[in-house]
Structures are given as C-alpha cells and as structure tokens.
Amino acid sequence: MTEAVQKTYLDHLREDRRYAAMVGLGFSSGMPFMLVYVTQSAWLSEARVPLQLIGLMSWLTFAYKLKFLWAPLLDQFDAPILSRLLGRRRGWIVASQIGVALTLAGVAFGDPGARLWWTILFSAALGVAGATQDIVIDGWRINAAPLEKQPLMGSFAEMGYRVGNLAAGAGALYLADRFGWRAAYLCMAALMAPGMISALAAPEPAIDLVAARHSERPGLAAAIWAPIKELFTRLGPLAVPVLLLIAGFRMPGYLTGAMAMPLFKSLHFSDSEIATVTKIFGFGIAMAGVFACSWLVPRIGLMSSMLLGTVAASAAHLSLAWLAGHGGEFWAFAFAVGVEAFAASFATIVLITFMSSLSKAEFAGSQYSLMTSLCAMPGFFLAGFSGLIVEKTGFVLFFQLTSLIGLPVALLCFWLWRHHREAFSLHHAPGAPMEH
Incomplete structure (x- = not known):
C-alpha cells in the first residue's frame, strides 16, 4: 500500500499546499458556468424574457466547448504583467479570475427586461473568461503534481468545483430572493476572492518555470x-x-x-x-x-x-x-x-x-x-x-x-x-x- 493511500485527506491538505490550493481553484472554477446561463435563466424568466430567447441564450455556454481553440496560446504566451510576477500558469489564472469578477459585475448592473443586449454581451464575456480559467487551472493541476498524485488532485478539484456550483446555484438563488439579482451577482463576483488567494498561494509548477525561460515563441x-x-x-x-x-x-x-x-x-x-x-x-x-x-x-x-x-x-x-x-x-x-x-x-x-x-x-x-x-x-x-x-x-x-x-x-x-x-x-x- 502506498504512502499516498495510507494518508487521510486532511493529512494531504495539511502537508501539501498544492492540494489546499486545488480546492480553492476548483471552487472558483465551479462558479462561472452556472452563472452564465443556468442560474441566470431564473432572472431572465422573472424579467419576462421570451422563452425562445431564453433557450437560445443557453448557447452562451458554448465557449466552454470551444476553449481548445485558444488554449494553445495560454500554454505558449505570458499574461501581461501578471506572468512576470507570478509565472505563466498562475499569471493567467489570476488574469482570468479578474475577468470573471469584472464580467459578473457587468451582468449585475444589467437589466435583461430593458437591456437584454447588455446581459447577452457580458454573459458571453463571462463564458469566455470562465472557460479560460478552466484551461489554465487544468494546466496548473496537471503540471503541479506527478501523475500518481493526479487522482487526489482531481478529487480535491472536484470537491471545490461542486461547492462552487452550490454557491453559484442555490446560493445565488437564495441571495436573489432575499436581496435582488444585482446583489446576488455582485456577491458572486466577490466570491472569486478565495480562488485568487489560492492562485497566489499555489506554487508555480517547476516545469513551467523552466519552459517559460527557455521556450521560443511560436x-x-x-x-x-x-x-x-x-x-x-x-x-x-x-x-x-x-x-x-x-x-x-x-x-x-x-x-x-x-x-x-x-x-x-x-x-x-x-x-x-x-x-x-x-x-x-x-x-x-x-x-x-x-x-x-x-x-x-x-x-x-x-x-x-x-x-x-x-x-x-x-x-x-x-x-x-x-x-x-x-x-x-x-x-x-x-x-x-x-x-x-x-x-x-x-x-x-x-x-x-x-x-x-x-x-x-x-x-x-x-x-x-x-x-x-x-x-x-x-x-x-x-x-x-x-x-x-x-x-x-x-x-x-x-x-x-x-x-x-x-x-x-x-x-x-x-x-x-x-x-x-x-x-x-x-x-x-x-x-x-x-x-x-
């Protein structure tokens, strides 16, 4: 029996900050997808947006299906300023999280009943930012730990992801019922903070540090x-x-x-x-x-x-x-x-x-x-x-x-x-x- 199997989950979290960071990054990864359309569809219904348009807006999640198109650029190029401070992977993670927070705030200040175009614009941008975050978090997870630790890394990521889903689903609906949709989406923007803290606390994968110093720009x-x-x-x-x-x-x-x-x-x-x-x-x-x-x-x-x-x-x-x-x-x-x-x-x-x-x-x-x-x-x-x-x-x-x-x-x-x-x-x- 391997040492990794013998240890408890709490042991792993205490002894290796990569696992704790993975939970926080999983949390921030689990939020945007729900808020692009699934949760927002309740707001659209309340605003009396026609059902046909609500159905069409489900396509705003299509960025998650097409993320492979721009993923190679995130592997090969640095994020402006942030990658110089944090490394290529973590720089892109924080940049995408800032993008998610800003687009969530943009959705919050919209009114789908009066300005549907505003909601569509910022929701589409939210989908791109959320998909970008997924790309760079997955890249960090794969390179941050050896293959034999990937089942645990995936498990901790899934834990955080599902809690993020709960926050962006049931949590956002509860906040909207109590305080209104603007407050709910602004709270969701603020909840990107744990993911940013996790990105700052996470170690930059050594292999990415070497690659960033020696790779040519294709x-x-x-x-x-x-x-x-x-x-x-x-x-x-x-x-x-x-x-x-x-x-x-x-x-x-x-x-x-x-x-x-x-x-x-x-x-x-x-x-x-x-x-x-x-x-x-x-x-x-x-x-x-x-x-x-x-x-x-x-x-x-x-x-x-x-x-x-x-x-x-x-x-x-x-x-x-x-x-x-x-x-x-x-x-x-x-x-x-x-x-x-x-x-x-x-x-x-x-x-x-x-x-x-x-x-x-x-x-x-x-x-x-x-x-x-x-x-x-x-x-x-x-x-x-x-x-x-x-x-x-x-x-x-x-x-x-x-x-x-x-x-x-x-x-x-x-x-x-x-x-x-x-x-x-x-x-x-x-x-x-x-x-x-």
Whole structure:
C-alpha cells in the first residue's frame, strides 16, 4: 500500500499546499458556468424574457466547448504583467479570475427586461473568461503534481468545483430572493476572492518555470497545431481508439442530465424536494463517489478504474428508468438520484485522471482542453434531441437506451485494458511514446 493511500485527506491538505490550493481553484472554477446561463435563466424568466430567447441564450455556454481553440496560446504566451510576477500558469489564472469578477459585475448592473443586449454581451464575456480559467487551472493541476498524485488532485478539484456550483446555484438563488439579482451577482463576483488567494498561494509548477525561460515563441498557427500534432504522434495507432473512448465516455451522462429534471417534474416532486435530493443529498453522495475513486485508482490501476467507471455510470441510468416506472415515492427518488450521482462522480474523477495522464507538460492546458471539448461535444449536441426522443419512447425506455450507449464504450475500454494497460498506467510518463 502506498504512502499516498495510507494518508487521510486532511493529512494531504495539511502537508501539501498544492492540494489546499486545488480546492480553492476548483471552487472558483465551479462558479462561472452556472452563472452564465443556468442560474441566470431564473432572472431572465422573472424579467419576462421570451422563452425562445431564453433557450437560445443557453448557447452562451458554448465557449466552454470551444476553449481548445485558444488554449494553445495560454500554454505558449505570458499574461501581461501578471506572468512576470507570478509565472505563466498562475499569471493567467489570476488574469482570468479578474475577468470573471469584472464580467459578473457587468451582468449585475444589467437589466435583461430593458437591456437584454447588455446581459447577452457580458454573459458571453463571462463564458469566455470562465472557460479560460478552466484551461489554465487544468494546466496548473496537471503540471503541479506527478501523475500518481493526479487522482487526489482531481478529487480535491472536484470537491471545490461542486461547492462552487452550490454557491453559484442555490446560493445565488437564495441571495436573489432575499436581496435582488444585482446583489446576488455582485456577491458572486466577490466570491472569486478565495480562488485568487489560492492562485497566489499555489506554487508555480517547476516545469513551467523552466519552459517559460527557455521556450521560443511560436507563430499563431504553430502554437495551435503543435499540441494536436504531438498528441497524435505520441499516441500513434492508439490515437483513434483513445479519442473515441474519451468522446463516448460521458455521452450517456449528457443525455440523462438533459431529461432528469423533466422526469422529476413529471412525477410531481416539488421544487423543494428536488433541491433537497439533488443539491443536498446528491452533493454528499457525489462526494462519496469522488472519495471512492481516489481511493480505488491507486489500488486497481487506471484502466481497470476506467472500465469500472464507464460500466457503472451507464448502468446507473437504469435507476432513473426504474424511478420513471416505479412512481413518485420520495424514497425511490432519493435512491435513484443517489445511485446516479455516485456513479457519475466516480466516472468523472477517473476520466479526469485518464485525460491528465495523456497531457504532456508543455501542452498541458491545450491538450487537456482539446480532450474535454471532445468529451463534451457529442453529448452536448445529442442532448438537444433528448426531448424529441422522450416524446416518442417515454422516460422508461429513454433511460434504458441511454444506458445501452455505454456498451460499445465499455467494450472499447475493455480492449484497451486487456491489450494496452501498461501504456496508461499511473507510472507511465505523459510525454513518453505509447507502447503498441
């Protein structure tokens, strides 16, 4: 048993400031996405913005799907002034956090009922700033700790991220109900402070300090193409199956997420019951999945955990199919949400670790962003048709079908596990060529 496994989470937080910084950075990363559209949609509804326009404004989150386009620039170039003071990674982190805070303040001083263009402008800018923050935080996480510590780094990031989601979701709604939307968004801007403090306290990765001193500044086209070329060259013949695995790994989750809330409302659960089960109870269960994954990966290996994660996450959707057919008992609701939340959080951490293992230090932010965009795109587009499918099939068959989507992904994962597990072990250097 390794020393990392024997220690408790509190031991790690006390002994290594990288983990504590990761919690704070995860918190600031978890806030903007909710505030671009999900939480703001309640404000738009209150302002009587037409439903068609509210739906179209969900596209403001598209920056998160396209972040791979400018991620290479953040890997190769410094942030003005801040990078000279803090290093390239931390300089960009603080710059993006300032951008998030300023755009949140911009949204706060808008009025979607009277000046919708103002809200759209600052919300779009918020999406870009939030996506930029994700790029540089992921790059810092990958380079700040060795691969064998990435399950713990991912777990601490997920802890902070989910608390940030709570603050930007339930917290912002509570503040808006009590003090108004302007105060709520200004408070959210102020809550970027813990992330900035974490960025200032975090160590700049040594490999980035060396790279910043000795690297040449590439041209724009070279900066964008270099990480893609390096990833495909290193993976070799495994590039296609690996990227297909990433693209399909969370696809069932995106489809399920789009129709979960309509299912709960169709079963006549109240808003308070949904909030209690999905936000409070579900948060605790999801954290249990995070802890279980970081505990298990060092014991059974990365590819074994990937196989377990994809099977569990897909099969867990059967709990929602069971709920749809079983009826509206509260205990059944809590059970189904708990099963799905545990499996989804477990799968998320193991996927984060897997993608981190594939990212070379020099291109950490851009390669990881490319893979997260690849992971999100298929499910993001298919989720748009989920309502049409439910109208034809009903909820029970819909969730049964989404669980079956995970079958070919599990078979692909099994093939990689059987024939190439050593190439994806926690002790395989990210920059080393894959063994075929």
